[in-house]
Amino acid sequence: MLKINRTLAALAGVALLTTACGGGGESGSTATEPEAAPSAAESGVPTRGDADLVIWTDDLKIDAVKKVADGFGETNGISVDVQAITDTQSNFVTANTAGNGPDVVLGAHDWIGNLVQNGAIDPLQLTPDQLGEYSDVAVKATTYDEQLYGLPYGVESLVLYRNTDMVPEAPATLDDAFTAGQAVVAAGKAESAFLLPVGEQGDAYHMQPLYTSAGGYVFGRNAEGDYDPTDLGVGKPASLEAAKRIAALGEKGSKVLSRSVSGDNNISLFAAGKAPFLLSGPWAKGDVEKAGFGYEIQPVPGFKGLAPAKPFAGVQAFFVASKGKNKAFAQEFVANTMNTPEAMQTMFDMANLPPALTALQESAGASDPDLKAYLDAANAGEPMPAIPQMQSVFEPLGKAYAAIVGGADPVATMQATGKTITDTIAS
Amino acid sequence: MVQTLDTEPTQDLLAPPPPTGPTRISVLLLKVLLLGTVIGLAFTMLPTMLSQGRWGYLVALLLIVVAIVATYATKRGLPAKYLLPGTLLLVTLVVYPAVSTAQVSLTNFGDGTRTTQEQTVAQIIGASVVQTPDSPRYNLTVATTGSKTDGPFAFLLVDPLDEDVFVGTEDGLEELEGATVDGGFVTEADGYELLTPVEVNQAASVLGQFTVPTEEGAIRQLGIRQAFEGSSPLEYDEGAATITNTSTGVVYSVQQQGDREFFVAPDGSRLSAQSWRANVGLRNYERALTDSRISGDFLRIFVWTVVFATLSVVLTFTVGLLLAVTMNDPRVRGQRLYRSVLILPYAVPGFIMILIWSSFWNRDFGLINDLTGLDVNWLGNATAAKIAVLITNLWLGFPYMFIVATGALQAIPGDIKEAATMDGASGFFSLRKITFPLVLVTTAPLLVATFAFNFNNYNIIYLLTEGGPFTPDNPQAGGTDILISYTIRLAFGPNGAQFGFASSIAILLFVLTGVIAAIQFRFTRALEDVH
Amino acid sequence: MTSTFDPQAGQTVPQAQLTRPSGAAPATAVPPTPYRLSGARWWREVGWRHVVGIVAVAFAVFPILYLVSAALNPLGSLVSTTLVPRSASLANFRALFGDASRPFPRWLLNTLVVCVAVTFVQLFCSALAAYAFSRFRFKGRRLGLLSLLLVMLFPQILAAVALFILFTDLGEIVPSIGLNTLTGYILVLCGFALGQVWLIKGFFDAVPRSLDEAATMDGAGHATIFFRIILPLITPILAVSGLLAFVGVIGEFLLASIFLRDTNVKTLAVGLFGIIDADRSNNLGLFAAGSLLTALPVVLLFQYLQRYIVGGLTAGGVKG
Structure with a gap:
């Protein structure tokens, strides 16, 4: 009859062992936390969904949002809870439908179409004067069906990074960049001429500058200037020309583009000094700076003799949830507290995104040439289409690019993809 | 003392236990205490359920309490006493969600159809409000002449340009005399009680409906401290279920387009992309079974799914068992160390390692080509990608089999060996003829479960290859796609999330896996093995 | 190559004696006393187990090694990480805490x-x-x-x-x-x-x-x-x-x-x-x-x- 004790001892041992690990791990943290172990659920969560203002964002922006939101909470004497969420868009739509979502959510402007078709966000009522403070592309991007749905705080677009130790001269055209890059590879100083993420799945976003410079477009615009889902550019003659150019740069052509370069490794390859050029956005800057070689940033040039490259501009914005429990505070926070130069400055300082506020663009861009390049590129870019039909485009178009870079027939691939997308949109 | 007991002759287990004395009371007390706690807990939940009108949950709660009391307070149903705890959890947390998934499969629930028709109308009209041109943006103080939660409310407004003070009620806007204005806001007014920001927020559901009618439209609250005058060109006619745009005169009526309804103008254009939830019967199943794209890809993907799941089980089990046998010799020095290292792949969360592995397979920059000196485009070639998936899954899965087999080996009586x-x-002969069959008997159900797990192993496919590589003519079905990764792409891909369709697929896959597993059971006769 | 160093043998025997029904033969195959095997026999019966074990360990451990190397790499990027750590910085661990x-x-x-x-x-x-x-x-x-x-x-x-x-x-x-x-x-x-x-x-x-x-x-x-x-x-x-x-x-x-x-x-x-x-x-x-x-x-x-x-x-x- 000693056995039960033994089993219990084993289980207790497991518990002890694991809590001991936990205790050990705690040492770097505040002293009050370990005691929460048995009842973490009750005591560990000071503010749940019932805070007076709940905001969803991601890991990169949470500190910045928290700072502004805490100030807002103090002013109004309310509790504020800022949460970092993964897969924010779909989690938000599901939670909002269930009445269990946040009051404010941060996201990219191209979510708007999907959020609106799910009735998940409310429009904002900013006066024309207030809107005039933001850059044109930011306002254009956050306006949908003639209503403003998001308060923009950041603009992002693709730029061209160059390792000046390898290529001192800024290229005037894409062709110059490819030639210079190939020369560096031929000299054995780099492994890759030009880092543009393709991967096995393709990447339509990063290919967009090349595609547009060669004449391609995704959606045309209707009379009101909105994207028109019935006018699909993929499969049209210009897109076939663009596809041929991309094929010529691919694995069976000049090998400038390769499926081995993907979104997972392109930035670190550049930072490791393995290539002279990188096509990426502001998010790459941290790594590039740390890398320790000279670099320069410029807007992506176009092909020689063709149209300028038009990368997509992505605008980061604050949205007000339609079924939040604290809609009054949500509107107040977004329209009056975030919509101030001070709050925008905090967002810029702490979240480190090129700002959308024009005054801030000018003051911050004046002393920072890198930021100036990001802003120039974004302000000249086309907002990414926010219409829900865009969901039908990126995946097949990306896969088409991957196939073309891998050596598939560019014309047939592009035509087939155009048909696939048209069929999906129609269904 | 156990040893001496074993010599007793076999007895009928159903014989009534002999009466015993003193322990009974303590057991009884414990029982009463536990059952009392259950009932007490249930009672504490009752008021909330009643006040929120959650009848379904109330019934479920009562059923659970009755089941617990009936099982443990009586002497009948001995097996039930052992089965109830796990079964309750299983039914409420696995079976019930599965059943509600089946219900969702009969609807068109998904992106664009998450709301009810009523909510959709409210959302469309609400989103169409625009500020009246050149109208002021008022500084707002919310006040009440009655209750702070239910009203009647009044907006005390200050025009920031000329500091004119107004009061707005449901009857309209009029000038307000004798109010104290400080910093552009009304801070005191006779006959009105002012609301704090928190109170304004709490009354949001009532205030959201509150508007002050004006000639140009209506004044609405905007946040806590502002109000604006605006109007919507849209009007909803509930009887006819139409929405009219009063500025253009276009009448939008409900029409079916695809699997959902929209408000559509006579020329066929939609007022909004927002539709609403509706029952569609078996249409999702019909679509899954008859879609030409699905039927075109199905056979190839199904075959690979079966091959993938089978090989995953066979490879991991073989490697795991062989290693377990190899290490199961006490003469091997450092046995403990070997075992500890061999389970390492199992110790790191799988999704993390799959992400790492996916970088290993990169052609130019990956570790695999680097270490082996090969130049294989692992993830770009369908066959190579399949091999990569299997090797990765072997790495992830063999420690599980190693642990299970190590455990199972202990059950093999030493004297047989x-x-x-x-x-x-010979060693090999005894392995093949004695060890292997004996281990197989113990682990057969686990092998079936592992097969079923891999049959629907979305993670490894999604995180390693995303189903790729794809051929240019078919971006829907990739070279390593298994049924679940393929159908999830269809259900959550190009047309947004389609939960109704996804749920029908879940049910179909469930049936398919179940049938296969049941056949395998027949085959292994694992059930027959236990009397 | 004796079994006396096997830590398990000593611990489990008492437990087994408590639970084993009488009459069953001693179930353990562990030889009670240390003895030496000849070289060839050792290879045939024990040595190959080490070979298999080492191969399996190599397969099991190289992705983990990579993870270790990445964790010790202050640059923390995919490309700069090699199987054998090039640096040993605890910066990442410090950052975690x-x-x-x-x-x-x-x-x-x-x-x-x-x-x-x-x-x-x-x-x-x-x-x-x-x-x-x-x-x-x-x-x-x-x-x-x-x-x-x-x-x-x-x-x-x-x-x-x-x-x-x-x-x-x-x-x-x-x-x-x-x-x-x-x-x-x-x-x-x-x-x-x-x-x-x-x-x-x-x-x-x-x-x-x-x-x-x-x-x-x-x-x-x-x-x-x-x-x-x-x-x-x-x-x-x-x-x-x-x-x-x-x-x-x-x-x-x-x-x-x-x-x-x-x-x-x-x-x-x-x-x-x-x-x-x-x-x-x-x-x-x-x-x-x-x-x-x-x-x-x-x-x-x-x-x-x-x-x-x-x-x-x-x-x-x-x-x-």
């Missing part, structure tokens, strides 16, 4:  | 709380049910066993929305088990409380019924028999299933990412994914360091349980 050795059986 | 907005110790604690709680419930419910399936004959027994397996086959990933709605409602009735609470998350994982029934049942079947019967004669109630006689006999498989349950929970990501939103209630899986999701190439080092620390509890648990698992070497002999 000894007998085999004495008969002069 | 020094960033208040990413409270790694808290995540670790949450994870362990969840793992221990769910493992306990799973073992308890599974052992109870397995005993019923093994010992009692009742209507619907075979159907129950089969449907248990079938229910587990339901593709959970597609039921996530239903669970989400269920817990939204539950949270409104009892806030402490709603979304965004550890208790709610623990509860949802307890849905698989019967996950280990099959494994444990197999071992119950191996415990001779004569034990129960004798105890019944002795006047013990069924609960006493279960808790005091049967359960201790199956310690090895409890250890195995405990480990399996623990690992199953520690890597759970899908539901955690939907259920746990506040930084303070996150588990390691969600928290770490947030790190890599935000910036995949930049945060690899941090991510790797966190992953290694996640593996640590499992390794320690296995270390601790190993003697129970292998202890069955002798205890399991009861079947004979």
